[in-house]
Amino acid sequence: MSAETVADLVTRLEQHPFTQGFPTSALDKLTQAATLQTFQPGTFLLREGRDADHFYLLLQGQAAIELYLPERGVIRLQTVGPGDVVGWSWLLPPYRAAFDVTVINTVQAITFDAARLRRLLDDDPTLAAHFLRRLVAVIAQRVHATRLQLIDMYAVKGGRP
Amino acid sequence: MMPTPPSPAAQPTGPTGNAWVPIPFTVVRRRREIPGTVTLWLAPPEGYPFAFRPGQFNMLYVFGVKEVPISISGDPGTPVPVAHTIRQVGMATQALVNLKPGDVVGVRGPFGSAWPLEHARGHDVVIVAGGIGLAPLRPAIYSLLRHRPQYGNVVLLYGARSPRELLYARELERWRGRFDMEVLVTVDRGDRTWHGHVGVVTTLFPQADVFFSPQNTIAFICGPEIMMRFTVRELLDRGVPPERIFVSLERNMHCGQGLCGHCQYGPFFICKDGPVFPYQKLATLFGIREI
Amino acid sequence: MRPDLSAMDTLPPSPGSTVAFEKTALDILIATLRQRGYTVVGPTVRDDAIVYDEIGGVTDLPIGYVDEQEAGTYRLRRWEKDTFFAYTVGPYAWKKFLYPPEERLWEVRRENGTLRFTEAPLPTEQYAFIGVRSCELAAIRIQDRIFTGGPYVDPRYQARRERLFILAVNCTRAGNTCFCASVGSGPQAEGPYDIALTELDEVFIAHVGSVLGGQILAEVPHRPATEEERAAAAERVQATARTMRRALDTTDLRDLLFNHQEHPHWEDVATRCLACTNCTLVCPTCFCFSVEDLTDLQGESAWRVRRWDSCFSQAFTYTAGRPARQSIASRYRQWLTHKLAGWVDQFGVLGCVGCGRCITWCPAQIDITEEVARLREQPPQTERSPS
Numbered sequence: 001m002s003a004e005t006v007a008d009l010v011t012r013l014e015q016h017p018f019t020q021g022f023p024t025s026a027l028d029k030l031t032q033a034a035t036l037q038t039f040q041p042g043t044f045l046l047r048e049g050r051d052a053d054h055f056y057l058l059l060q061g062q063a064a065i066e067l068y069l070p071e072r073g074v075i076r077l078q079t080v081g082p083g084d085v086v087g088w089s090w091l092l093p094p095y096r097a098a099f100d101v102t103v104i105n106t107v108q109a110i111t112f113d114a115a116r117l118r119r120l121l122d123d124d125p126t127l128a129a130h131f132l133r134r135l136v137a138v139i140a141q142r143v144h145a146t147r148l149q150l151i152d153m154y155a156v157k158g159g160r161p
Numbered sequence: 162m163m164p165t166p167p168s169p170a171a172q173p174t175g176p177t178g179n180a181w182v183p184i185p186f187t188v189v190r191r192r193r194e195i196p197g198t199v200t201l202w203l204a205p206p207e208g209y210p211f212a213f214r215p216g217q218f219n220m221l222y223v224f225g226v227k228e229v230p231i232s233i234s235g236d237p238g239t240p241v242p243v244a245h246t247i248r249q250v251g252m253a254t255q256a257l258v259n260l261k262p263g264d265v266v267g268v269r270g271p272f273g274s275a276w277p278l279e280h281a282r283g284h285d286v287v288i289v290a291g292g293i294g295l296a297p298l299r300p301a302i303y304s305l306l307r308h309r310p311q312y313g314n315v316v317l318l319y320g321a322r323s324p325r326e327l328l329y330a331r332e333l334e335r336w337r338g339r340f341d342m343e344v345l346v347t348v349d350r351g352d353r354t355w356h357g358h359v360g361v362v363t364t365l366f367p368q369a370d371v372f373f374s375p376q377n378t379i380a381f382i383c384g385p386e387i388m389m390r391f392t393v394r395e396l397l398d399r400g401v402p403p404e405r406i407f408v409s410l411e412r413n414m415h416c417g418q419g420l421c422g423h424c425q426y427g428p429f430f431i432c433k434d435g436p437v438f439p440y441q442k443l444a445t446l447f448g449i450r451e452i
Numbered sequence: 453m454r455p456d457l458s459a460m461d462t463l464p465p466s467p468g469s470t471v472a473f474e475k476t477a478l479d480i481l482i483a484t485l486r487q488r489g490y491t492v493v494g495p496t497v498r499d500d501a502i503v504y505d506e507i508g509g510v511t512d513l514p515i516g517y518v519d520e521q522e523a524g525t526y527r528l529r530r531w532e533k534d535t536f537f538a539y540t541v542g543p544y545a546w547k548k549f550l551y552p553p554e555e556r557l558w559e560v561r562r563e564n565g566t567l568r569f570t571e572a573p574l575p576t577e578q579y580a581f582i583g584v585r586s587c588e589l590a591a592i593r594i595q596d597r598i599f600t601g602g603p604y605v606d607p608r609y610q611a612r613r614e615r616l617f618i619l620a621v622n623c624t625r626a627g628n629t630c631f632c633a634s635v636g637s638g639p640q641a642e643g644p645y646d647i648a649l650t651e652l653d654e655v656f657i658a659h660v661g662s663v664l665g666g667q668i669l670a671e672v673p674h675r676p677a678t679e680e681e682r683a684a685a686a687e688r689v690q691a692t693a694r695t696m697r698r699a700l701d702t703t704d705l706r707d708l709l710f711n712h713q714e715h716p717h718w719e720d721v722a723t724r725c726l727a728c729t730n731c732t733l734v735c736p737t738c739f740c741f742s743v744e745d746l747t748d749l750q751g752e753s754a755w756r757v758r759r760w761d762s763c764f765s766q767a768f769t770y771t772a773g774r775p776a777r778q779s780i781a782s783r784y785r786q787w788l789t790h791k792l793a794g795w796v797d798q799f800g801v802l803g804c805v806g807c808g809r810c811i812t813w814c815p816a817q818i819d820i821t822e823e824v825a826r827l828r829e830q831p832p833q834t835e836r837s838p839s
Contacts, residue, residue, distance in 0.1 A: 042716065049390060049448050068450045069387045070776055094398060150350075180604050182558050185567040224560065224567060225747040225754050250773055265567045267560065413771045415743045418604035419798075421761075422740030423768060425790060427710075428797035433603070449713055451782030 006031050012110060016057050017083045018134050026127045033116035038108050039063075045086050045101040045109075052089035052097040053114045058082055061107035066100045078145070079104065085138055090114035180418050183222050183267025184209060188260050189242050195326050197249045198293065199258045200234065202242040203266060212240050212271075215278065215300035216409060216437040219270030220417050221245065223256040230414045230432070231257070232297035233271060238307055243268075246296040246328070272417040274437045276301040276381050276407060278308075284405070285313035285373035289392045291320050291362055291384020295328045297409055297436070298383050302336070309341055316343040316372045320362030320388070323348050324355040343372045362388060363395050375400035381437075383409040390448055393440050406440035426452060464670035465660045472655045472681055473674040475536060479510040481619070484671040485580040490617055493549060494582030495542070500528050502542030504549070507582065514539060521629045521808065524817035537583055537651050540627035541807050545736030546588055547595060549579050550612050557608075557743070559755040572755075575608055580617035586638030587630075587807040589620055589645060591736030597799045598739050617664065620645040624688040626696040629808030631821055634699035637805040639692040650685035657685040700806065700821045701828065708824070709793035711832035713785060721823060722781035724816045729762035731810035731818075732787065737803050740768075763787050788823065 009031045013019040019027060039045060045056055045063055058080060065078045065086075077099070080086060086109075089097050095114065121128040186203035193199050205211045213219075213233050222228040229251075235244030249258045260266065278301060286305060290298050305315050317336065321327045327346065337344040345368055351359035358365065362384070378401045382389050389408045396406050412424035412431045419433030427446040429435060446452055465471050485492050486508075494507040497514045507513065519539040520527045528539070556572045584592070592613075599609035620641040623630075632638030641648045646665030650657045657677050660666045677685075732738040742761040747754040761768060764783050769776035777783050795803030804820065811819045 042719065047448075049394065067387060068448065069385065070452075071385055071771070072774065073778065074450070096394065179571060179607070181607075182569050182571045183560075183567075185569065187566070222745070224562065225745070225751060227745045228743070228756075263565075265565070267567060267569060411771060412776065413769055415741070415758075416604075419602060420599065420604060420606060420739070421742065421758075422763065422790075423742070423761075425763075425786070425794065427789075428794035430798070445710070451777045451779060452713070 001031070005036075009034055009036065009110065012036070012059060013057075016059070016110070018057050018085050018138070022127075022130050026124075026130055029120055029124060029127055030112070030117075033112045033120055034110050035113075036108070037111045038106060039103045040106060041103050043103050045103065045107070046089075046097040046099065048097055048100045050097055052087055052095050054087060055090050055112040055114055055117060056086040057110040057112075058084045058086060059108045059110065061109075062104040063107055064102050064104055066102055068100065077149075078142075085135070088135060088139060090117070091135070180269065181416075183220070183228075183269050185265045186243070186268045188262050188264045188266065191260065191262060194246060194328055197258070198246060198328065199249075200244055200246045201257065201260060202235070202244050203268060204242040205268070211243060213237055213243070213300075214271070214275035215304050216276040216297055217271035217273045218297070218417075218436065219243065219245065219268050220272065220414070221247075221257060222267030222269070223253060223260070224265070224267075226256040227253045228267070228269075228415075229253040229257070230272075230411075230417065232409075232436070234296040234299045236303040236307075237300050238303065246293070246299075248293045269417060272432055274435055276409075276437055277379075277439075278304050280405070281305070281379045282311045283313065284377055284379040285316070287316045287318070287369070287373050287378050287380040287396070287401075289318045289362060289380065289382045289384070291388040292322060292326070293328060294382075294384035294388075294409075295319055298381060299329065299332075301381055306336075306339075306342070313374075313377065314343065314372050315341065316345070316369055318345050318347075318362055318365045318369055320347045320349065320365070320384075323350050324352065324357075343369070345369055361391075363391050366395050366399070370399070376402070379405040379407070381407050381409075386410070386447075393447070403441045403444065404439055407437055408440055408443065409436045410438065410443075411436065464663075464666040465658075465674070466666055467660050467662055469666075470657060470659050470677045470682055471669060471674040472657055472677040473669075473672050475651070475654070475656055476510065477672050477674075478513075478536070478656065480672045481668060482507065482509050482582065484668050485617060488668075490578050490580035492580045492582060493546075495537075495539070497528065501526060502528065502539050503544050504542070504546060504581075510536070513583075518625070519627065521627045521812045523629065523811050523819050524814055526812050535651060536656075537621045537623075537649075538625050540623060540625065540630060541585055541588065541809060543734050543809065543813055545591060545734065545807075545809070546581055546584060547591070547736055547739075549577075549581070550592070550616070551595065551599070551609050551739070554757055554759045555608065557756045557758055559753060561753045562751075574611045577612055578615040578617075579612065580619065582619045584618050584620045584641075584645065585623055585807075586620070586641040587632045587805040588736055589618070589641055589643070590632075590637035590805040591807070592618075593644070594737045594799065594801055594803065594805070595739060597801070601799070617668075618645040618647075618661075619665075620648040620661075622648060622650040622685070622689045623692045624651055626692045627808060627812075628697055629811040629819075630696055630806065631698040631700050631808060632806035633693040633696050634821075635702060635802060635804055635806040639696075640689050650688060652681060652684055652688070655681070657681055698808065698811075698819075698821050700804065700824055702802065705802070705824070706793040706796045708827060708832075709789045712827050712830070713789065715827065715830060715832070717823075717827055717830060718781040718785045720826075721784045721818065722779065724818055725764075725780050725784050726816055727764045727766075727780045727783060728815060729764045730813045730815065732762040732764060733760065734809035734813045735791075736807055736809070737791075737805060738762075742768075763790070788820070791820075792824070 010027045013027045062081045064076045067075045189204045190202040218230045218232045220228050231245045234246040247257045249255045345365045347358040410431050414424045414432045415421040417432045419430035424431040495502045496512045518531050558571050560569045599606040623639040645661040648659045740761050741758045743758045763786050766775045791803035
């Protein structure tokens with residue numbers, strides 16, 4: 001990777017909410033596992049049940065976290081956009097995605113190679129601490145939102161549970 | 162290229178005589194199970210032989226309405242009157258659910274493959290059911306209990322939407338009271354009267370783990386496809402061999418004989434090659450959208 | 453010097469032998485079949501197309517006609533020669549006789565508080581097909597496997613099939629949408645047939661395929677075919693293969709399809725495909741059907757019919773209130789993947805015989821050979837061939 005590309009990636013990482021405020025040395029290190037990519041509408045960032053070999057920081061565009069049920073079709077659970085992250089199944093064995101993530105509007109993202117990223121985190125506890133703290137925050141926020149979704153808060157009173 | 166040889170699970174037990182023409186069976190008993198779901202017991206005409214294997218289905222025809230595939234949910238040891246648990250989802254199932262004792266339905270069958278109980282001998286048996294998916298598994302449970310010494314541990318994990326949608330609740334209690342079977346029940350949404358487990362059926366696995374040794378386990382799964390997909394993964398992660406994980410699929414069917422083409426799923430006819438499949442055969446197809 | 457045609461052998465020609473007869477004598481052959489109780493069905497011109505229908509003699513045949521076919525195009529025209537079989541296949545396949553588009557399976561009456569089911573009488577038709585092409589014979593062989601080769605035999609198909617007389621015709625001209633040579637189903641007719649003809653300028657060269665074929669030919673003035681005639685007949689068929697313009701590459705075709713199930717190319721086809729079901733209706737191997745239950749107005753009796761159905765219709769996969777295959781992309785994928793991949797697993801053969809009908813009769817000019825070629829150019833998305 002050219003010095004220019006690395007510098008560009010570092011700038012983008014500095015601006016992304018997920019990596020904002022990381023020490024510059026940490027961002028430099030992260031670029032070793034990162035590339036800037038564009039994904040067309042209809043393509044998948046992740047497929048349910050298959051290898052979760054990438055982690056994404058979204059810069060532009062929109063994607064959807066979905067599940068396909070033959071009985072009901074595609075269920076769109078949540079949409080994500082610029083500033084969001086996609087994927088955490090890459091962090092824990094068996095490294096398998098739990099959902100489909102489909103591109104809705106052309107996505108520009110910083111794509112991390114999961115294996116390399118894991119090695120970087122294993123080798124550098126400080127980087128790992130920064131990284132995991134941010135990821136836990138994202139997970140907590142998603143779980144919270146999911147529970148609210150589950151209670152079906154706009155349901156008509158007395159309707160089905 | 163030669164077709165893949167059928168798995169032992171795919172040997173069909175055909176209906177007696179012409180597979181096209183229904184036999185009139187009489188409703189002898191009806192029981193309301195849970196909201197929108199009814200069990201009917203159907204008696205064949207005098208002297209008509211009827212036997213089935215757990216997991217197989219019949220095509221049920223209501224006069225003037227239409228015909229639908231419904232799995233058999235009774236005890237294969239006492240095959241008649243034949244029990245069908247039916248959930249009302251469309252016109253035909255609505256007509257079935259509304260039948261009363263004395264009414265007559267046309268029956269073709271049994272069709273399809275069975276839960277491979279013969280391969281379960283000597284193994285721990287894990288049965289995972291979701292919602293109405295317990296109905297096609299119940300004959301397998303009856304069979305396992307009837308020949309209980311032939312098997313290792315028997316574990317049933319059952320998940321339903323809510324406490325009032327637990328199918329065969331009294332039977333579940335009876336099974337749970339046995340010393341030779343583990344029964345774990347959960348609901349997706351609980352209420353204050355429910356003192357049991359709340360969470361999707363896969364969340365039962367941490368509790369269930371002590372009851373089976375994965376390498377020596379055979380698993381039977383039936384429920385919504387998404388539930389089966391996630392359950393299969395839990396089992397694979399624990400080391401249950403993919404060739405010993407079995408699932409039951411559902412599709413539109415018109416003939417039950419692998420001729421009409423409606424129930425195709427990849428290269429398989431669900432009516433003839435299934436509905437029970439070893440997961441290994443479906444591994445590359447499971448989860449493909451609109452397959 | 454030509455042998456005298458009137459010098460007839462007294463014994464019927466035996467299976468495996470090759471004889472020659474005057475083209476007009478085909479009329480005698482048809483008459484013989486009719487005398488023996490056959491409903492003789494053959495090509496005839498209707499609505500500017502070659503269709504298969506009951507024929508009384510050679511005057512009903514499309515003598516002097518040729519067809520011009522292209523993707524989405526079919527034109528019939530006369531040419532200067534008095535050929536009997538120079539055209540290729542029209543929109544209808546023979547399946548409409550052996551497996552009719554609609555037929556009743558049974559009736560049921562309410563009687564004394566019970567239901568009384570009565571199977572529809574088995575068909576008694578005795579058909580003689582005149583002019584079955586090699587691709588169509590391959591299609592009949594395939595439908596034989598589907599309807600009579602599995603654990604469940606279809607008694608209605610079987611009843612018609614058992615009594616069928618087949619007069620095959622080797623193609624001496626390739627249509628522009630034909631590709632039988634590439635899928636190994638022609639242009640030389642392979643059994644089962646009773647007689648196979650090759651049309652030369654003056655005579656038909658007839659290969660006897662069965663004892664019955666020999667008996668029928670015995671009624672027609674004939675003589676043994678000469679060495680030159682047999683060579684000329686073989687050359688005409690070989691020339692047909694050489695001049696065939698389209699081809700379907702069958703190398704690893706099954707895996708190609710299974711490994712491209714999630715490929716974006718299906719979306720591309722879907723922008724063109726109208727899901728009109730034409731391809732499945734004209735296809736000589738497509739076998740899917742629906743059953744429908746009908747009731748009389750009094751509600752005393754009901755009956756079941758089966759009708760050709762198509763995997764392109766949305767209702768085809770309607771399960772528990774919703775079609776499993778909602779998008780056109782998924783339905784086209786199903787059709788092609790079934791035909792070229794799943795079929796191999798199910799019946800041990802490809803579901804395509806290279807007749808080209810789906811290409812000619814597609815209003816959107818979608819070409820099965822082209823779509824497969826496009827898929828070949830693109831790497832598979834995933835390894836997903838079922839083992």
